[in-house]
Amino acid sequence: MQKKQLTKLKTFLSKPRNLLIVTHWSPDGDAMGSSLGLYNFLKKLQHKVTVITPNDYPPFLNWLPGNKNVRIFSQEPALCKKITAKAELIFCLDFNSLKRIDKLGDEVAASKAPKVIVDHHLQPDGFAHYLYHDVKSSSTAELIYSLICEMGLKKLMNADIANCLYTGIMTDTGSFRFPSATSKTHRTAADLIDAGANNSEAYNRIFDTNSADRVKLLGFCLGEKLKIFPEYRTGLISLSGDEMQQFNYRKGDTEGFVNYALSVSGIRFAVFFAERDEIIKCSFRSKGSFDVNAFARKHFEGGGHANASGGMSKRTLDQTIAYFISLLPSYSKKLNK
Numbered sequence: 346m347q348k349k350q351l352t353k354l355k356t357f358l359s360k361p362r363n364l365l366i367v368t369h370w371s372p373d374g375d376a377m378g379s380s381l382g383l384y385n386f387l388k389k390l391q392h393k394v395t396v397i398t399p400n401d402y403p404p405f406l407n408w409l410p411g412n413k414n415v416r417i418f419s420q421e422p423a424l425c426k427k428i429t430a431k432a433e434l435i436f437c438l439d440f441n442s443l444k445r446i447d448k449l450g451d452e453v454a455a456s457k458a459p460k461v462i463v464d465h466h467l468q469p470d471g472f473a474h475y476l477y478h479d480v481k482s483s484s485t486a487e488l489i490y491s492l493i494c495e496m497g498l499k500k501l502m503n504a505d506i507a508n509c510l511y512t513g514i515m516t517d518t519g520s521f522r523f524p525s526a527t528s529k530t531h532r533t534a535a536d537l538i539d540a541g542a543n544n545s546e547a548y549n550r551i552f553d554t555n556s557a558d559r560v561k562l563l564g565f566c567l568g569e570k571l572k573i574f575p576e577y578r579t580g581l582i583s584l585s586g587d588e589m590q591q592f593n594y595r596k597g598d599t600e601g602f603v604n605y606a607l608s609v610s611g612i613r614f615a616v617f618f619a620e621r622d623e624i625i626k627c628s629f630r631s632k633g634s635f636d637v638n639a640f641a642r643k644h645f646e647g648g649g650h651a652n653a654s655g656g657m658s659k660r661t662l663d664q665t666i667a668y669f670i671s672l673l674p675s676y677s678k679k680l681n682k
């Protein structure tokens with residue numbers, strides 16, 4: 346963000362305001378970690394702040410400080426509309442196109458309040474008055490930390506803010522193992538631990554609170570559902586709604602499954618398809634130069650990052666799989682590069 350913009354934002358926040366933070370559909374660890382980190386920070390600045398998510402998020406994220414003050418648009422639309430209409434400034438975190446927040450997007454678009462995008466996804470839409478955006482950043486949580494520092498307000502950091510931001514960084518970097526985890530990311534994580542983030546507890550709360558059903562569902566995926574296409578260096582896992590029901594599927598249960606397909610030696614491109622109410626939810630991951638953002642945008646109405654993207658399909662699950670397989674030959678060169 347330009348210095349002038351940053352000063353303007355800081356001046357705006359120098360007296361108590363009515364603020365709103367919104368994040369993307371199906372919030373993940375970075376969406377909730379960055380939103381609640383910013384929430385706790387703005388609370389310390391004496392603002393009135395609300396976090397609104399378009400829909401619910403997995404229970405492994407509901408221990409984050411401030412969680413009980415989050416409003417879910419799909420559950421309380423009237424209240425959320427009222428809050429959005431009253432906001433003097435709207436922070437849009439971890440997304441950059443209003444399509445990503447579903448019906449909440451109409452309310453945000455209708456609001457006259459200036460919008461602040463803080464995000465690390467590719468190709469931001471032009472709806473923001475303030476843009477704090479870096480595709481090289483590991484996570485939106487890391488960007489929130491930088492924004493707080495750039496505002497000269499690092500002294501306000503406390504354990505609540507630090508735990509939220511640490512969790513956002515940890516989840517979006519696959520526990521600090523993706524190429525996006527730079528030395529700056531590690532320095533930020535170290536600062537957050539110094540400020541009171543409990544790294545081991547955050548890890549346990551996120552990754553060691555599986556239900557037995559979820560672990561068995563993973564076993565089923567790996568044992569029965571993983572398909573490898575060696576000639577395209579591609580791995581695929583798919584789950585039908587019935588299969589998910591057999592394991593008492595709960596929101597968030599399939600989070601990260603796609604990475605197991607990518608963990609097979611030689612695999613460059615991994616996809617996970619899951620049957621949802623009316624659509625097939627798609628997750629794409631890659632290693633190296635294969636651009637899954639471009640792939641998801643072109644074929645599955647989605648997007649994200651070059652190595653991690655999502656999308657959807659309105660075909661049936663079988664048709665989606667067949668369509669996906671039919672696309673592979675045209676990517677053979679790129680996948681084998």
Ligand code: 5GP
Nearest residue numbers: 627628629646647648649650653654655656
């Ligand atoms: P996931 O596969 O974990 O759902 O998403 C991977 C990445 O792609 C995340 O950064 C997420 O924000 C982004 N993403 C997921 N689904 C969509 C989508 O439908 N559209 C866009 N633009 N990005 C998505």
Ligand code: MN
Nearest residue numbers: 375439485517
């Ligand atoms: Mn993110």
